[in-house]
Amino acid sequence: MTQATLSGPWLAPAKLNLFLYVTGRRADGYHDLQTLFQFIDCCDQLYFALNPTGAIRLNSDLDFPAEDNLVVKAARLLQQHCDIKQGVSITLDKRLPMGGGIGGGSSNAATTLLVLNQLWQCQLNLEQLAALGLQLGADLPIFIHGHSAFAEGVGEQLQNVDPEEKWYLVLHPDVHVSTPSVFQHPKLPRNTPKRSWNELKSSDWHNDCQEIVAKVYPEVAQALGWLLEYAPSRMTGTGSCVFAAFDTEREALAVLNKRPKNLTGFVCKSCNQSPLHQQLNQIKNIQ
Numbered sequence: 001m002t003q004a005t006l007s008g009p010w011l012a013p014a015k016l017n018l019f020l021y022v023t024g025r026r027a028d029g030y031h032d033l034q035t036l037f038q039f040i041d042c043c044d045q046l047y048f049a050l051n052p053t054g055a056i057r058l059n060s061d062l063d064f065p066a067e068d069n070l071v072v073k074a075a076r077l078l079q080q081h082c083d084i085k086q087g088v089s090i091t092l093d094k095r096l097p098m099g100g101g102i103g104g105g106s107s108n109a110a111t112t113l114l115v116l117n118q119l120w121q122c123q124l125n126l127e128q129l130a131a132l133g134l135q136l137g138a139d140l141p142i143f144i145h146g147h148s149a150f151a152e153g154v155g156e157q158l159q160n161v162d163p164e165e166k167w168y169l170v171l172h173p174d175v176h177v178s179t180p181s182v183f184q185h186p187k188l189p190r191n192t193p194k195r196s197w198n199e200l201k202s203s204d205w206h207n208d209c210q211e212i213v214a215k216v217y218p219e220v221a222q223a224l225g226w227l228l229e230y231a232p233s234r235m236t237g238t239g240s241c242v243f244a245a246f247d248t249e250r251e252a253l254a255v256l257n258k259r260p261k262n263l264t265g266f267v268c269k270s271c272n273q274s275p276l277h278q279q280l281n282q283i284k285n286i287q
């Protein structure tokens, strides 16, 4: 493969938490979870151009400083960890809603680690990249891992599973939910009993953060209330997005088209192999 082909676009897919249970609080302030991650084919896109100077630059339309962007943090972390002399200019084409619980920032950072690992020839394996990524956020490892998983710990202990690939209608209420504020909420249920995957996979699925978030953000309660009229619906992560599964794209679109004017949303297909890993595997097969 030529360097030009490797420059992009590279995909950074979103995820859904098909269920999310908080099973305990740890001494470091983080929470132990049991969650089921599945990817969706809705993605941000990133482009990478190497430079010899060592500088790391970001082009994006986001309105916060590049230094705070997880993409820049990921590039710097890998550069320092592997003592890389080259730099990179990264262009981020942001399409995923932010603060929606679909993991866009974490996915951007994971794509950066995976692609720069190739371009800078760092030769770290997925386990090493996931451990590095975990320093940036609990959602990084699943995006590095690249296969749907039942996750425990803070979300880094991953067991591959293959939930049915469905069409999803995702509604994005017009609010940004801060993940730390949800986990700090005094009324968050924190002691859901741990269950085995075997038990969980055949039970009804819930999200322990949903009740609190719907109380604090009426927009989330409204979206959920509306979608529940059509199909079983839940929140992903700490919100604000809510989703429902459908067997066909047509059914999902039919419901999307009936939504009230103040609700935005999209239809997507879920997939058990991350769209980014599908791209990376294609390159491996060509090389």
Ligand SMILES: C[C@](O)(CO)[C@H](O)COP(=O)(O)OP(=O)(O)OC[C@H]1O[C@@H](n2ccc(N)nc2=O)[C@H](O)[C@@H]1O
Pocket (backbone or CB within 6 Å): 017, 029, 030, 031, 032, 033, 035, 101, 103, 106, 136, 137, 138, 139, 140, 153, 154, 155, 179, 180, 183, 184, 237, 238
């Ligand atoms: C809610 C999920 O999206 C589910 O996939 C993730 O657990 C959140 O992952 P994330 O956004 O990558 O979260 P991080 O950036 O690591 O953490 C943000 C904040 O959320 C809280 N946090 C996060 C994950 C976790 N298992 N327990 C926590 O208590 C911590 O206060 C932390 O300071």
Ligand SMILES: Nc1ncnc2c1ncn2[C@@H]1O[C@H](COP(=O)(O)OP(=O)(O)OP(=O)(O)O)[C@@H](O)[C@H]1O
Pocket (backbone or CB within 6 Å): 064, 068, 069, 070, 071, 097, 098, 099, 100, 101, 102, 103, 104, 105, 106, 108, 109, 139, 177, 179, 237, 238, 239, 240
């Ligand atoms: N590349 C990035 N894309 C989006 N947000 C980023 C990025 N880098 C840093 N951030 C910060 O992270 C915050 C949360 O963004 P993100 O879209 O990942 O939320 P989320 O989908 O709710 O994530 P999660 O489910 O992992 O909590 C943003 O408001 C922003 O301040």
